[in-house]
Amino acid sequence: MAKLPKPSELALDYTLPKKGWMDAAVDFRPGTWSHAARAKNLEAAGLPNARQWSPADSDWKLPSNWKQIIFEGMRERLEKFRSLRIFMDICVRCGACADKCHFYLGSGDPKNMPVLRSELLRSIYRGEFTLAGKIMGSIAGARELTENVIKEWFYYFFQCTECRRCSVFCPFGIDTAEITMIGRELLNLLGLNIDWIAGSVANCRHTGNHLGIQPHAFKNMIEFLADEIEAVSGVRVQPTFNRKGAEILFITPSGDAFADPGTYTMMGYLMLFHEMGLDYTFSTYASEGGNFGMFTSHEMMKRLNAKMYAEAGRLGVKWLLGGECGHMWRAVNQYMDTMNGPADFLEVPKSPVTGTIFDNAASTKMVHIVEFTADLIRNGKLKLDPARNDNLVMTYHDSCNTSRGMGFFEEPRYVIKSVCNKFHEMPPETIREQTFCCGSGSGLNNDEFIEMRMRGGLPRANAVRHVEERHGVNALSCICAIDRSALTTLMDYWVPDVTVYGVHELVGNALVMKGESERTSDLRGDPLPGMEASEDENI
Amino acid sequence: MNFIMSLVAVLALVLTAFLGIEAAGLRTFFSMAVPYVAFTLFIAGTVYRVLAWASSPVPFRIPTTAGQQKTFPWIKRNRFDNPANKKEVLGRMILEVLLFRSLFRNTKAEIEKGPKLYYQWEKWLWVGGLALHYSFLVILLRHLRFFTEPVPFFVQALGGMDSFLQVGLPGIYISDSVFMLAVIYLLVRRLIIPTVRYISLPGDYFPLILMLAIGVTGILTRYFTRVDLLKVKQLALGLAKFQSSAPEQVGTIFYIHLLLVCTLIAYFPFSKLMHAGGIFLSPTRNLPNDSRIRRHVNPWDYPVEVQTYAEYEERFREKMIEAGLPVAKEIAAGGPAVYPLTKK
Ligand code: SF4
Ligand code: SF4
Numbered sequence: 001m002a003k004l005p006k007p008s009e010l011a012l013d014y015t016l017p018k019k020g021w022m023d024a025a026v027d028f029r030p031g032t033w034s035h036a037a038r039a040k041n042l043e044a045a046g047l048p049n050a051r052q053w054s055p056a057d058s059d060w061k062l063p064s065n066w067k068q069i070i071f072e073g074m075r076e077r078l079e080k081f082r083s084l085r086i087f088m089d090i091c092v093r094c095g096a097c098a099d100k101c102h103f104y105l106g107s108g109d110p111k112n113m114p115v116l117r118s119e120l121l122r123s124i125y126r127g128e129f130t131l132a133g134k135i136m137g138s139i140a141g142a143r144e145l146t147e148n149v150i151k152e153w154f155y156y157f158f159q160c161t162e163c164r165r166c167s168v169f170c171p172f173g174i175d176t177a178e179i180t181m182i183g184r185e186l187l188n189l190l191g192l193n194i195d196w197i198a199g200s201v202a203n204c205r206h207t208g209n210h211l212g213i214q215p216h217a218f219k220n221m222i223e224f225l226a227d228e229i230e231a232v233s234g235v236r237v238q239p240t241f242n243r244k245g246a247e248i249l250f251i252t253p254s255g256d257a258f259a260d261p262g263t264y265t266m267m268g269y270l271m272l273f274h275e276m277g278l279d280y281t282f283s284t285y286a287s288e289g290g291n292f293g294m295f296t297s298h299e300m301m302k303r304l305n306a307k308m309y310a311e312a313g314r315l316g317v318k319w320l321l322g323g324e325c326g327h328m329w330r331a332v333n334q335y336m337d338t339m340n341g342p343a344d345f346l347e348v349p350k351s352p353v354t355g356t357i358f359d360n361a362a363s364t365k366m367v368h369i370v371e372f373t374a375d376l377i378r379n380g381k382l383k384l385d386p387a388r389n390d391n392l393v394m395t396y397h398d399s400c401n402t403s404r405g406m407g408f409f410e411e412p413r414y415v416i417k418s419v420c421n422k423f424h425e426m427p428p429e430t431i432r433e434q435t436f437c438c439g440s441g442s443g444l445n446n447d448e449f450i451e452m453r454m455r456g457g458l459p460r461a462n463a464v465r466h467v468e469e470r471h472g473v474n475a476l477s478c479i480c481a482i483d484r485s486a487l488t489t490l491m492d493y494w495v496p497d498v499t500v501y502g503v504h505e506l507v508g509n510a511l512v513m514k515g516e517s518e519r520t521s522d523l524r525g526d527p528l529p530g531m532e533a534s535e536d537e538n539i
Numbered sequence: 540m541n542f543i544m545s546l547v548a549v550l551a552l553v554l555t556a557f558l559g560i561e562a563a564g565l566r567t568f569f570s571m572a573v574p575y576v577a578f579t580l581f582i583a584g585t586v587y588r589v590l591a592w593a594s595s596p597v598p599f600r601i602p603t604t605a606g607q608q609k610t611f612p613w614i615k616r617n618r619f620d621n622p623a624n625k626k627e628v629l630g631r632m633i634l635e636v637l638l639f640r641s642l643f644r645n646t647k648a649e650i651e652k653g654p655k656l657y658y659q660w661e662k663w664l665w666v667g668g669l670a671l672h673y674s675f676l677v678i679l680l681r682h683l684r685f686f687t688e689p690v691p692f693f694v695q696a697l698g699g700m701d702s703f704l705q706v707g708l709p710g711i712y713i714s715d716s717v718f719m720l721a722v723i724y725l726l727v728r729r730l731i732i733p734t735v736r737y738i739s740l741p742g743d744y745f746p747l748i749l750m751l752a753i754g755v756t757g758i759l760t761r762y763f764t765r766v767d768l769l770k771v772k773q774l775a776l777g778l779a780k781f782q783s784s785a786p787e788q789v790g791t792i793f794y795i796h797l798l799l800v801c802t803l804i805a806y807f808p809f810s811k812l813m814h815a816g817g818i819f820l821s822p823t824r825n826l827p828n829d830s831r832i833r834r835h836v837n838p839w840d841y842p843v844e845v846q847t848y849a850e851y852e853e854r855f856r857e858k859m860i861e862a863g864l865p866v867a868k869e870i871a872a873g874g875p876a877v878y879p880l881t882k883k
Contacts, residue, residue: 216862407608
């Protein structure tokens with residue numbers, strides 16, 4: 001792991017280099033790039049040019065016809081994606097997007113301005129696919145494709161979290177996330193991926209989830225969490241797995257099953273489902289909500305996502321319920337039905353508790369757990385005791401993907417305010433559609449990238465610190481599995497007194513269950529407000 | 540450097556027209572051939588570009604959502620920033636095209652020691668952009684009076700309104716002043732904001748300097764060198780009707796103005812100025828966020844290799860049975876089959 005400077009020593013330098021940006025040479029400084037995909041993972045994922053290599057090497061062992069592969073890849077994608085074609089042509093370099101990217105704000109590296117990130121690809125496009133670029137070269141903004149350009153692409157396309165913040169501000173809606181996605185597709189044609197993504201993709205393909213959890217281990221883990229719930233509440237929940245004929249198939253990121261603090265969120269789901277008597281099942285085959293294929297290529301996204309509908313069909317469920325996750329929900333909302341639908345073998349989702357029909361999911365047949373819960377609360381189906389969360393002064397982080405790839409703002413706030421008494425928003429320029437990324441999205445939440453993650457997370461952390469200082473906020477909630485893990489690291493670094501919670505963990509805390517024993521601790525085993533004394537007595 | 544290059548290019552154009560008329564007397568060439576060629580390039584180029592864009596399909600529905608989506612009736616949704624149907628998309632597009640909605644969101648980030656970030660009010664780019672586009676539009680419409688006989692009522696009215704404020708010179712057009720100020724602002728901004736200067740290409744300076752020169756020569760024609768406007772009108776009408784002769788005794792400054800305008804027209808489709816057309820086709824803006832409600836079809840969709848449940852169970856059957864997980868096929872005598880991974 002690269003050495004991470006202390007927050008006070010992290011240099012922020014916005015001076016621009018003397019050399020113009022067309023010079024492609026990149027300094028691969030540790031902490032700012034991710035390890036190369038290992039040969040075995042590329043192979044297992046079915047990706048080309050599997051070999052041992054490192055970005056720090058001078059020879060990247062590209063296939064001998066790499067230039068041709070890139071140009072053909074670009075041509076194919078220009079013909080397939082109108083987005084790419086338009087975004088290659090219409091940027092006016094107004095600079096409105098420049099200071100909107102968290103990686104630029106946190107690093108001062110001009111090539112992290114969305115406009116230049118796109119120009120890295122655009123300059124090659126101009127040189128090869130436009131007349132002006134062919135004739136006038138650099139005067140028309142064109143560059144020659146060299147190995148250095150490929151290295152630069154690798155560095156900067158794996159330094160973009162595909163958060164789409166830039167695209168909100170661009171007067172033409174140019175979405176650098178889309179350019180990054182396609183840029184990564186091109187890199188993958190040469191076997192250039194990062195291991196954190198390729199490894200997760202390989203795992204997901206073979207075991208059904210990113211973490212490579214095998215079926216028995218998945219079941220054990222959920223049952224372990226059921227034990228924990230019993231210890232806290234005295235209620236025994238009974239999750240089922242791969243059960244045919246269940247009404248609902250529930251899919252959430254595997255991080256919720258295996259990584260703290262996601263596990264507490266999972267406990268919240270389990271408690272809620274039990275209390276509502278939901279006829280649902282987990283699947284060990286489709287045990288991943290997230291989709292690291294999305295960070296590789298459109299094709300890989302489709303391949304990994306296919307398991308959801310396939311499993312729903314095999315088990316004969318009526319509809320799908322999805323857990324708290326960011327990029328999973330961009331995939332579900334904007335891609336799933338197109339890629340793997342039509343899901344005409346499923347029914348339009350209907351809450352078995354309230355009878356609400358989810359028209360907004362009429363075609364995909366997949367409902368967001370926070371929508372589901374918001375509907376329950378609205379219809380008075382949950383008995384809640386928000387005072388149990390009174391030790392938390394809460395704020396809420398909008399995930400990039402649910403915000404700018406969906407528009408999911410009110411439901412989570414409604415649920416949080418129903419289960420927490422103390423809630424304060426961060427400044428308006430840092431939430432909702434303008435939300436700042438955790439700095440670790442799109443498959444970049446690995447250890448070796450740590451310095452850049454802390455830099456990229458700076459604007460988010462700053463906004464949290466603002467409400468911490470002003471309102472005494474000590475808790476940050478979110479609806480994303482990567483956030484739960486990444487924001488925890490980020491808070492430890494920048495705002496150490498703030499703890500990260502999933503929304504359904506808070507629901508689990510506040511939920512008054514039938515037949516529960518008096519609760520003295522929250523789902524983490526920490527004393528509930530007012531119970532600290534009784535804990536002490538026990539000691 | 541990029542700025543100088545563009546400046547030189549525009550000056551070269553000015554010089555070309557000047558010498559062409561003064562020294563070579565190529566009046567017919569500059570008043571007839573150049574406009575026709577420019578116009579042809581404009582039409583052909585624009586059609587080509589738009590067709591090229593339109594020929595690529597929109598495989599996925601990827602609007603950038605900037606407001607609450609449509610869910611429950613009791614949750615207030617944002618129809619314009621997160622449209623759920625075509626009608627609402629139209630609203631979003633009108634706001635984008637006519638009012639530059641997205642640019643209006645602009646803020647400026649400032650960082651202080653700590654580090655502490657601030658986001659400041661920054662609407663000048665929006666103001667400058669709007670000013671430039673609308674004044675350009677008014678000027679364009681005003682010029683219709685050269686191409687029409689009788690001059691349509693709205694063109695006359697526009698001219699009247701435009702010269703309503705009489706600042707200094709009699710009948711000075713507001714649109715001219717706004718246009719010049721906006722172009723100068725955008726140019727200066729490009730030169731003095733370090734990041735914007737860093738990203739600027741020759742193709743970013745050139746149109747601005749060109750427009751500046753067009754503005755200056757246009758104003759000169761009108762107020763200072765007293766170009767015979769009747770002659771100009773004859774020429775314009777003739778051009779529009781494809782029957783014209785090069786007028787004599789029209790000042791050289793007019794020919795310079797004309798050449799610069801023709802350059803802008805011809806340059807338009809081959810440059811970033813095509814953003815004017817691209818915005819209409821931008822998939823992050825012109826699609827409703829309704830892909831959970833209605834299925835969007837990808838015309839080039841193709842089947843992909845997926846690990847099936849059967850393959851999965853084949854691999855883990857033993858462990859699944861041990862863990863009490865249901866399996867479709869019990870283990871046959873002789874132990875589990877080898878996991879057959881289908882290679883692509
Ligand atoms: S805001 Fe859009 S047009 Fe302006 S520089 Fe950025 S990508 Fe280009
Ligand atoms: S998508 Fe996000 S990370 Fe990528 S360039 Fe835009 S603002 Fe930066």
